[in-house]
Amino acid sequence: MSAVPLNRAPAVAAPGTVRAHGPGAFVRDTWLMTRRHLLITRRTPQLLVLSAVMPIMFVLLFRYVFGGSIRVPGYPSYVDYLIPGILVQTVIFGASSTAVGMADDMSKGITDRFRSLPTQRGAILASRTIADVIRLTYTVALLIGVGLLVGFRMHTGVLEVAAGLGIAIFFGYACSWLFALLALAVRHTETAQLAAFLLTFPFVFAASTFTSTATMPPWLRTFADGQPVTKVVNALRALMEGTGSAARPALYALAWSVGILIVAASLATWRFRKI
Amino acid sequence: MSDPPMITAEALVKSFGSTVALAGVDLEVERGTVLGLLGRNGAGKTTLVRILATLLAPDVGSARIAGADVLRDPQTVRSRIGLAGQYAAVDEMLTGRENLELVGRLYGLRRHEAETRASEVLERLNLTAAADRLVLTYSGGMRRRLDLGASLVGRPLVLIMDEPTTGLDPGTRIELWKFIGELVREGTTLLLTTQYLEEADRLADRVAVIERGRMIAEGSPGELKQRVGGDVLEVRSASFGDLDRLVHVLSGLGSGPPVADVREQRVTLPTADRVATLLAAARRIDESGLQIDDISLRRPSLDDVFLALTSSREPHGSAPPTKGPVTSERVVV
Numbered sequence: 001m002s003a004v005p006l007n008r009a010p011a012v013a014a015p016g017t018v019r020a021h022g023p024g025a026f027v028r029d030t031w032l033m034t035r036r037h038l039l040i041t042r043r044t045p046q047l048l049v050l051s052a053v054m055p056i057m058f059v060l061l062f063r064y065v066f067g068g069s070i071r072v073p074g075y076p077s078y079v080d081y082l083i084p085g086i087l088v089q090t091v092i093f094g095a096s097s098t099a100v101g102m103a104d105d106m107s108k109g110i111t112d113r114f115r116s117l118p119t120q121r122g123a124i125l126a127s128r129t130i131a132d133v134i135r136l137t138y139t140v141a142l143l144i145g146v147g148l149l150v151g152f153r154m155h156t157g158v159l160e161v162a163a164g165l166g167i168a169i170f171f172g173y174a175c176s177w178l179f180a181l182l183a184l185a186v187r188h189t190e191t192a193q194l195a196a197f198l199l200t201f202p203f204v205f206a207a208s209t210f211t212s213t214a215t216m217p218p219w220l221r222t223f224a225d226g227q228p229v230t231k232v233v234n235a236l237r238a239l240m241e242g243t244g245s246a247a248r249p250a251l252y253a254l255a256w257s258v259g260i261l262i263v264a265a266s267l268a269t270w271r272f273r274k275i
Numbered sequence: 276m277s278d279p280p281m282i283t284a285e286a287l288v289k290s291f292g293s294t295v296a297l298a299g300v301d302l303e304v305e306r307g308t309v310l311g312l313l314g315r316n317g318a319g320k321t322t323l324v325r326i327l328a329t330l331l332a333p334d335v336g337s338a339r340i341a342g343a344d345v346l347r348d349p350q351t352v353r354s355r356i357g358l359a360g361q362y363a364a365v366d367e368m369l370t371g372r373e374n375l376e377l378v379g380r381l382y383g384l385r386r387h388e389a390e391t392r393a394s395e396v397l398e399r400l401n402l403t404a405a406a407d408r409l410v411l412t413y414s415g416g417m418r419r420r421l422d423l424g425a426s427l428v429g430r431p432l433v434l435i436m437d438e439p440t441t442g443l444d445p446g447t448r449i450e451l452w453k454f455i456g457e458l459v460r461e462g463t464t465l466l467l468t469t470q471y472l473e474e475a476d477r478l479a480d481r482v483a484v485i486e487r488g489r490m491i492a493e494g495s496p497g498e499l500k501q502r503v504g505g506d507v508l509e510v511r512s513a514s515f516g517d518l519d520r521l522v523h524v525l526s527g528l529g530s531g532p533p534v535a536d537v538r539e540q541r542v543t544l545p546t547a548d549r550v551a552t553l554l555a556a557a558r559r560i561d562e563s564g565l566q567i568d569d570i571s572l573r574r575p576s577l578d579d580v581f582l583a584l585t586s587s588r589e590p591h592g593s594a595p596p597t598k599g600p601v602t603s604e605r606v607v608v
């Protein structure tokens with residue numbers, strides 16, 4: 001072992017040794033930890049590939065197995081109706097990886113390690129959600145590629161499509177905070193995974209994701225029409241397919257996303273302080 | 276003027292539901308000294324460590340590290356401590372070097388400072404050769420060392436280590452002890468929890484014994500040993516099956532009842548009059564025809580202290596076996 005003096009502790013523990021607070025430190029810490037998450041993602045490419053398989057299977061399932069018997073008024077081609085729905089399903093499932101990643105870091109003690117350092121605690125959560133939204137964007141791009149291969153076509157301009165995708169990804173980001181909150185509540189990796197899936201299920205399927213809500217029984221339809229997934233899917237369809245005015249649906253979708261983001265991020269940050 | 280203590284805790288209480296993990300703990304650690312916190316499973320060691328490291332808020336009480344209050348000024352506390360938790364908290368999918376560099380940067384070091392610092396620490400912990408391998412490929416001992424390294428990156432004034440050598444083989448443990456000893460000589464204040472009495476004996480200036488959330492004893496290892504009162508006669512049986520008979524033969528001789536240690540195949544007996552007890556024991560064993568491998572008088576080890584302090588309900592078995600080298604002095608007669 002070398003004789004490098006390892007612990008040249010300062011003679012006086014002056015308060016000046018504390019590192020900077022404030023937005024600068026927050027951005028820096030967030031960036032450092034986001035890079036860590038993404039580096040780990042890059043080193044487990046299998047996971048990234050596998051997580052894209054499920055949405056692709058949904059595309060194939062609904063396009064070729066169920067699609068033939070589903071008719072949606074206003075859409076001569078069902079695949080044009082389907083893909084925006086599956087995009088939203090994908091961002092939600094993608095966001096649920098936040099629950100798994102956070103629970104995993106907590107159970108392995110990584111979160112405690114970060115919390116015991118003079119980091120900004122909010123940055124620990126922010127970096128996780130940002131890394132997940134970056135991964136999610138990648139899956140969305142992949143899915144659009146697959147959609148185009150099976151006949152999906154957009155009928156609006158580049159700006160509208162970009163706005164639609166922006167809304168979907170922003171909604172995914174908001175959901176990612178919701179899943180962070182879930183992870184803080186359950187802490188255990190497998191439980192978080194299962195809970196995330198079960199909680200997501202009714203919102204994704206009791207919605208306009210795969211078919212029009214018009215044929216649902218009234219009680220279900222009330223739920224389906226009112227809940228955020230339907231709002232986001234409708235906005236995405238309006239913006240990508242040009243079916244009807246996009247302003248109102250987009251506004252609803254954004255309002256929901258902002259609401260979820262504010263509530264979930266505040267609650268998660270508050271809970272995270274206490275664990 | 277004497278330095279204020281580097282770690283102080285006053286009347287810390289923490290419950291989890293109906294479990295009282297800490298029931299009013301006071302603590303003081305002077306600058307540059309080592310406190311060994313000794314306790315069995317569930318005694319409250321980790322809870323105390325987590326409170327000191329600002330990971331957990333106490334229900335009642337207060338604690339200060341290097342003058343900073345853990346509740347009111349946690350960020351200052353965090354910049355002055357290094358924590359090595361009970362389980363190695365390192366990223367498997369990063370290399371050893373990347374792990375340390377990230378920690379360095381989160382302490383606020385610039386990139387090249389963090390790189391230099393990571394190299395220094397890796398060198399110091401004998402991990403240079405493995406520095407650029409994924410931690411996934413590390414052995415348990417290497418992970419522990421890396422985890423310890425992560426707690427050193429920020430040049431902490433106070434180092435807190437929760438069972439640093441649990442699960443290590445004796446060789447690695449001794450190596451780690453040496454290393455910790457070096458750190459202490461360089462002036463680091465250290466709080467170390469352990470289930471190994473030998474470890475506390477070897478590393479700590481002062482030892483605090485915690486049991487069910489309370490400090491039941493505190494003092495230097497020497498002082499604690501005196502509490503047992505007198506020495507210990509130790510008889511090692513030649514055959515496993517004879518332990519009970521050996522206990523029977525020795526009973527009534529010392530200043531307390533003989534205790535069998537099945538794992539070590541020995542019987543220990545506290546004694547106040549040393550040689551008289553030894554001779555009497557030797558005579559009785561000889562008459563009984565029992566075969567023994569060894570009979571000796573020794574100063575009490577912390578093991579004996581621990582057994583004397585905590586409930587005598589379980590004379591052996593619940594205290595973990597002392598592995599590794601035997602440090603207790605043997606008095607050859």
Ligand SMILES: Nc1ncnc2c1ncn2[C@@H]1O[C@H](COP(=O)(O)OP(=O)(O)OP(=O)(O)O)[C@@H](O)[C@H]1O
Nearest residue numbers: 291294295296314315316317318319320321322323
């Ligand atoms: N998060 C928690 N929730 C509920 N109970 C807890 C929690 N953490 C600790 N406890 C309980 O508090 C008590 C003290 O636990 P602690 O982890 O501090 O013990 P320890 O001395 O570190 O034990 P070990 O040697 O096994 O690590 C135990 O009874 C434990 O079950």
Ligand SMILES: [Mg+2]
Nearest residue numbers: 320321361437
């Ligand atoms: Mg513990």
